[in-house]
Amino acid sequence: MRAKIVKYYPLIPVYAGYFILFMIGKNLPGMWQLVAMLAFYCAIGQAFNIFLGMTGYVDFGYVAFMGLGTYGMALSIAYFYQVEWLGIGVIVIGLILAIIMASLLSMAVGAVALRLRGAYFAIATIGVNEGFRYLIEGAKIWGGSEGIIFSGQLSQAFGVEKASELSTFWADISVFLIAGIAAFITIYYMRGKIGYALTALREDEDAAKVMGINVTRYKIIAFITSASLAGLVGATAWALKLTYVFPPEAFEIHYSVEFIIVVLLGGAGTLLGPIVGGLIYGLSKYWLAVIVPGFQLLIFAPIIIVIIVAFPEGVIGMLKQRIKGTVLEKFII
């Protein structure tokens, strides 16, 4: 039993980090929005890490899962806001829809694209988000290019005050919770049979097959898990918080690239990495926008290059090497 608990020790720094972040936002005036943004990058980084970090496959269409999750929540609110007895159930339905829609898309994409290796997979996924955007706009489904604006419905369903509390406070809290769940799933996978299979296939897929690993099965499991969590992040951090969804924003490839950077900065395939990456990325993006508005990307790009060159395995990847053989090894992975 004790051995089992020891396996989950690395969650301590993760949850401690989220707790500190939350306390900073709660108690320092004017910090909540920044904290919410940081939590968003950490959460999506952790969700993405389960696929990108653990399998080594790069998905440029990843934002599509978030986009669909956003639509899941938007549709639930836009269609069910008048059903009175549902109450908070509208949000629950939205979350469930987000998971279902994101995981269905991941199954469809995975069934085709996960047969491809490395760069070919990456190229194949670039089209996914753009394809979805034009499908929604062209076929005029779910409001077409006008998207769905549901702030009015949200107020009608919950009352103005509660609706604003939902989108300014509870949406952010949910992001923290999703990040916590993602962290737990990550370590559960890492310590289990799935983790061994994913490490093996990330390092050498052909050898993994000969060793008895059904690589397609494990890649799909990681992909669906990661996509569902992204859907949840979309449903809360985007839909619930902003109370609207537009196809060009929900499927913007720029976000996929951001999330890839978050994972790589912190350390792909590590538990703590996406959090460190999310903090570094979110903070530098925020401060640069304050200090050098308009030029932030120009300065940001070289900083990222320097970090990636200095720590090719990410900050935590490097730290893991340093602390090998010390007590910290049990806590930081």
Place this chain on the structure above:
Amino acid sequence: MLLKLENITKRFGGLIAVANFSLEINSGESIAVVGPNGSGKTTLYNVISGVYFPEEGRAIFEGKDITHLPPYKRASLGIGRTFQIPRPFSSASVRENVAVGALFGRLSGKVSVDESLEIADRTIELVGLQPHRDKAAGALTPVEKKLMEIARALAMKPRLLLMDEAMAGMHPRDIDGMVRFLKKIKEEENIAVVSMVEHIMRAVAGFAERVVVMHQGAKLCDETTEQALRDPRVVEVYLGRPPEESHA
């Protein structure tokens, strides 16, 4: 009978890598597959382990037709292999590498992660890698990587173990140790060991009961080791025609 290959042919475009090849392997046998470079040994291994499917012929393992079975299913039936150039899961530790074998090999679904780590520890001790147990597999020396691959394959508890040049590059003393080790394992666990050897006759003579000589994708001969080492055809494949007596 453990494995039966019936008239296997594998082509790559116009090149026939394995031609109409038949072979029978009984459980617990030790066989050396020898042949010069390009004679089709590795392709034969890939056909047995499922990396390639043959164009013609059938493969039967323990009475089951495995000709078109994907590699991961063959592993769980009990076919394990090592690679000529070791393919460790570099970032994982030696222990984790070997545990993968236990988790997904013939015991797949029957052992927990903790149990597989115990099996890994025992197997690592068997091959003498315990000082390197917690090292990243990528940091091992080439010979250590080969030992780790053997441990990984043994942790799969195979019925048939295919070794691809496992002893190439080893010190002769290590080869003798390896031969002794393989003999012991084979007897204790009743594993049929097929070892592919390019030219280490020391290993062939010391270990194999039977020698299969491949030449240009076909089976040149299949006989006891003693016979094979004296067979003029085998000598010719390796060294060319013997010189005329008068020149000597």
